[in-house]
Amino acid sequence: MRPMDGDDVIEAVAGCTTALRPAVDRDWRAVRAGRVEWDCHATAVHVADDLIAYAASLAGRAQDAYVPFELTLDEGTDNAGLLHVIETTGALLAAAVRTAPPGVRAFHPSPFRSTDAEGFAAMGIAEVLLHTHDMAEGLGIGYEPxxxxxxxxxxxxxPHVRPGPAPWPTLLWASGRGELPGRAPVTGWTWYHNLVIPAERVTLVGVRPSAAHDLRLGGDGGFSWLDGGPYDGTRRACSALLKAYEAGVHRPEFGVFALVRHEDGRAIGGMGFHGVPDEDGRVEIGYDLVEGARGQGYATEALRALADWALAREDVGSLFATVERDNTASQAVVGRAGFTQVSDEGDEFAYELRR
Known part of the structure; x- marks a missing residue:
């Protein structure tokens, strides 16, 4: 498990064309593509159309809707030419992913209205892998990425799907294309991008399982950290995120966020939830900052933004936080963010913020 990039797009497209090229002399319009409603020709055009659409959205920094254009093949384009179109549009997406500056996001509707370069790479790869499977199934040829x-x-x-014994059958099951022992058939599905929550001077950037895996092992998770961060609290939170993912109970909107400073793009700390809301809508929150970012109001600002986002949801009724008795700075942070102290027993104080 690792972050996805332009090289992965090229690898996925190469696997697609290698699998389908032996069947270019077949009539793809006469063969249905697996379980989807399209024939193999229409499915291949759809793949190319999505690849160029994702490249255009990312390169054009689309914010509210897709870039308004559509791929059209020249009259008489044969199957070999169509594979060349897939190779070309895949190369354009790979180039857009590789050249996108850190932090750039563009429009995609599902489910948080935007994603970053890795998200666009992953969507393009998903289109290629899954629809190559569909076409190969219809054409009766073998394919496995x-x-x-x-x-x-x-x-x-x-990230909401529990990993299975093998990734490819799990991906087919998760997208409604196969069965997995011990799991009910999937009849409706969607994918998830990492959530970002803007604040005045920082953005809370959702940490994906692959980044959490790297952070747990002592890496930087793809972020440029101030002062050699992050601190142990963020790494422990990422370890908990990985355990939730492996158990199939991770919900990306209730995970870990890196606090990325606008002025220089540096990550200055971590903040997030200790799990999903309980049956009473109560969810615990935690955070830490690198030393060089403390005492400047960043934690208060980020906590307010995260609290506002959470309490606007129907499934959250209150936020809960614990602070060590001698950590007066953190006590001040939760107080400024609107939390009230509800307990002062033992070595920690408990704070709560209700809707």
Whole structure:
């Protein structure tokens, strides 16, 4: 499991064209693509159309809707030419992903209205892998992508899905294309991008399972950290996120966020939830900052933004936080963010913020 990039797009497209090229002399319009409603020709055009649409959205920094254009093939384009179109549009998406500056996001509707370069790479790869499977199934030819590619794709776009014994069958099951022992058939599905929550001077950037895996092992998770961060609290939170993902109970909107400073793009700390809301709508929150970012109001600002986002949801009624008795700075943070002290027993104080 690792972050997805332009090289993965190229690998996915190469696997697609290698699998389908032996069947270019067949009539793709006469063969249905697996379980989807399209024939193989229409499915291949759809793949190319999505690849160029994702490249355009990312390169054009689309904010409220897709870039308004559509791919059209020249009259008489044969199957070999169509594969060339897929290779070309895949290369354009890979280039857009590779050249996108850190932190750039663009429009995609599902489910948080935007995603970053890794998200666009993953969506393009998903279109290629899953629809190559559909076409190969219809044409009666073999196809299976590398396990590492499928594993990374699951962690990026399906963080709510418990990993199975093998990544490719799990991905097929998660997208309604196969069965998995011990799990009910999937009849409706979606993918998830990482959530970002803006604040005045920082943005809370959702940490994906692949980034959490790297942070747990002592890496930077793809972020540029101030003062050699993050601190142990963020790494422990990422370890808990990985355990939730592996158990199939991770919900990406209630995970861990890196606090990324606007002025220089540096990550200055971590903040997030200790799990999903309980049956009473109560959810615990925690955070830490690197030393160089303390005492400047960043934690208060980020906590207010996260609290506002959480309490606007129907499934959250209150936020809860515990602070060590001698940590007066953190006590001041939760107080400024509107929390009230509800307990002062033992070595920690408990604070709560209700809707």
């Amino acid at each position: 590398p396990a590492g590619l499928a594993s990374s794709l699951l962690a990026c776009l399906f």
